[in-house]
Amino acid sequence: MDRRTVLKGLAGVSSLAVTGGLSMPALSQGAAARTLRFVPQANLANFDPIWGTQYVVRNAAALVWDTLYGLDATLQPQRQMVESEEVSDDGLVWTFRLRPGLKFHDGAPVLSKDVVASLARWSARDPMGLMLKAIQNELTAVDDRTFKWALKAPYPKMLLALGKNSTPCAFIMPERIAQTDPFKQIPEYIGSGPMKFAKGEWVPGAKAVFEKFADYTPRQEKASWLAGGKQMLVDRIEWVVIPDPATAAAALQNGEVDWWESPITDLVPSLKKNRNINVDIADPLGNIGSFRMNHLHPPFNDVKVRRAVLTALSQEDYMRALVGDDTALWKPLPGFFTPDTPLYTEEGGEILKGKRDLAMAKKLLAESGYSGQPVTCVVAQDQPITKAQGDVTADLLKQIGMNVDFVATDWGTVGSRRAQKTPPGQGGWGMFHTWHAGADCISPAAYNAIRANGDKAWFGWPTSEVVEKEVTAWFDAKNLNEEKAAAKRLNKAAMEDVVYAPTGFFLSYTAWRKNVSGIAKGPLPFFWGVSKTA
Amino acid sequence: MVSYILRRVLSTLPVMGIVALFVFSLLYIAPGDPAAVIAGDQASPADVERIRQGLGLDRPFLIQFGSWLWHILHGDLGTSIFTNLPVASMIAQRIEPTFSLMAITLVLTILVAVPLGVAAAWKAGTWIDRTIMAFAVFAFSLPVFVVGYVLAYVFALQFEWLPVQGYTPLAAGLWPWLQNLILPALALGSVYIALIARITRASMLEVLQQDYVRTARAKGLGQRNILFVHALKNAAVPIVTVIGIGIALLIGGAVVTESVFAIPGLGRLTIDAILRRDYPVIQGIVLLFSFLYVLVNLMVDVTYTLVDPRIRY
Secondary structure, three states, rough: OHHHHHHHHHHHHHHHHHOOOOOHHHHHHOOOOOEEEEEEOOOOOOOOOOOOOHHHHHHHHHHOOOOOOOEEEOOOEEEEEEEEEEEOOOOOOOEEEEOOOOEOOOOOEOOOOHHHHHHHHHHHOOOOHHHHHHHHEEEEEOOOEEEEEOOOOOOOOHHHHHOOOOOOOOOOOOOOHHHOOOOOOOOOOOOOOEEEHHHHEEEEEEEEEEEEOOOOOOOOOEEEEEEHHHOOOOEEEEEEEOOOOOHHHHHHHHOOOOOEEOOOHHHHHHOOOOOOEEEEOOOOEEEEEEEOOOOOOOOOOOHHHHHHHHOOHHHHHHHHHHHHHOOHHHHHOOOOOOOOOOOOOOOHHHOOOOOHHHHHHHHHHHHHHOOEEEEEEEEOOHHHHHHHHHHHHHHHHHHHOEEEEEEEEOOOHHHHHHHOOOHHHHHHEEEEEEEEEHHOOOOOHHHHHHHHHHHHHOOOOEEOHHHHHHHHHHHHHHHHHHHHHHHHHHHHHHHOOOOOEEEEOOOEEEEEEEEEOOOOOOOOOOOOOOOOOO | OHHHHHHHHHHHHHHHHHHHHHHHHHHHOOOOOHHHHHOOOOHHHHHHHHHHHHHHHOOOHHHHHHHHHHHHOOOOOOOOOOOOEEEHHHHHHHHHHHHHHHHHHHHHHHHHHHHHHHHHHHHOOOOHHHHHHHHHHHHOOHHHHHHHHHHHHHHHHHHHOOOOOOOOOOHHOOOHHHHHHHHHHHHHHHHHHHHHHHHHHHHHHHHHHHHHHHHHHHOOOOOOHHHHHHEEEEEHHHHHHHHHHHHHHHHHHHHHHHHHOOOOHHHHHHHHHHHHHHHHHHHHHHHHHHHHHHHHHHHHHHHHHOOOOOOOO
């Protein structure tokens, strides 16, 4: 019997039972309304948001550590811990002043020296931080509430760098903690955010608990994503890790948990039937599916082969394999930037539009001189998104006459194998599948996957001077029009070179009980403004 | 007996050492890299390499093994690569749920399976026997996760008697503790109830055909006396053996059960650690499990001597 069939069937039947009028269990009735029980997308296995950059760590860290700026729902960085900033006329010196009254969870005030140490650690790991570090003259504390960042060249995207939500975020920690080597874990989890981490209650892999920080002073503005007043309306948030989706669905249905971040699409129909549960799109910025081809070795070192694959690729096949038949959850993506964001463009994306052309793909392959050498396709079977994409790709490659060496493995192995630059036959790889959070693909700022700077590029190591020129043009852009123009040229160049293959844009759901309100759509779960009744 | 137990305990040390070396070697031969998992999907290869260096994973195998062994000999199981917490404390945190689940499953299994097996043997060939054996085949054939989902659906979602997931420590009270464990224990126990019922039946059938049972019957002893005093005791050796093997197998079964019912036990910790290549945690758990296997074997051997005085060491 198939495991997925069983869990779908039982979840479906159980939802009927619940919608059929059964009362809610005693368990939920006895729970404190001031405690919000949340099922995160993954296990919180570590808690250093600079050392480990998984999204789940960032999501938890946003409760505990605050940032100088925060990206709002219009994708603009807004002041958060900062009261004011000044930039010199030549754009080289930024002077920031902190809000008064900021405190860490241990009672110590937040001082400029803490910020300086935190930014130093962050800038050793973050792509934008690394750019800043490369042009840095000095980063110093002027007084307890003022610090200065002097640069050798202007950096117009400074506020975005300090407020972006892509990992690692520029979280502010006490100086003694921030001085930890950025490649080693911090020993304490003290921040100045709206919630304190209850380390004593942490059971990695099972439970993480956050308690309201009484001395947190929210901003006066309305909360919007990571910006504005982070008003906590519950006293305690319990992250309950439930690895089995059917169990998570059942726990939500009978009120043992209040909010499930990422229900799998198979179970969404049964959750929607439950009158006590709300289901909605979690993040309008969604995700971009992708597979990357290794530009270093045959056959994908030949752009004709990469274009042959793109010519044959049907994004609909990928999306249906990923999210099923719910067409509200996906759309084709003949480009690299997140749909419905300012830089979105389809410039150069014709190759992904219209009917798939297998004959043309075969012709391109023949012209490239492809002689049937195996294509090592490394697929993580323990990640549903990569598994579904891998299966579609294997079929696609076979259809156009490629010899597929399908390596079914786990994400831990893919993670290490993709870093190998050796030829596929010597431990390297030909292609692997992944996906990118749409929030990271709204601009080149945090978009490692689109870079084509050879050895320094993301796995696959594409090299394209044109792509890199346009990335620089975007960073140097003075206004949105200039940014858009650069993004168009960048999209076209990346598509021509096939930096990577986008397999479509897809969304996911989130689900919560109706006695919980204030859940905002966004790229991560925002807990401020969320309340719960008994 | 005491010297035998001492000899057996001492003989576990080299066994555990060999197991540890084997596991340590396997982990390093197996593909996968904790640094890559830690670094996340957006990290650069350079970041991954720096993290690997920070963890000491770039050091030669023998140095890493030597360092680990040195710490083990000093009572230190090391520190988790991911959580930065001591492995010993992580294991300690997870022991209670797993041992609680195993204990309840074991008690449940013995209380249900042995009487069922005895009844089936006593009524061999009748509808009672056939019903019990049909149930046993059915229960043995169903995967634990299927039984788990069905139980959760019936008792948690339909009747709302028990929770679907989680664990409450015994310190919080007997009923809250039991509440979270009944369904997982039933799910996990279903296979073992079936297995032990079948073994009990087979063993009892063999004993019931012995001359001394016929003699006991001829002397006019009551059925209960014959079954539970004379026959069962003599049929107990294979049953005890299977129960012993069952305890060892329970550890494997607990992995699935803990995942289905979201119990924060050693099974889930093991799976998480393997998927992340959290070497120190895996090694610590393997050492613990090796010790448990040896201990269970020892207990089974001792139990033999109690149920059958002819067995002596």
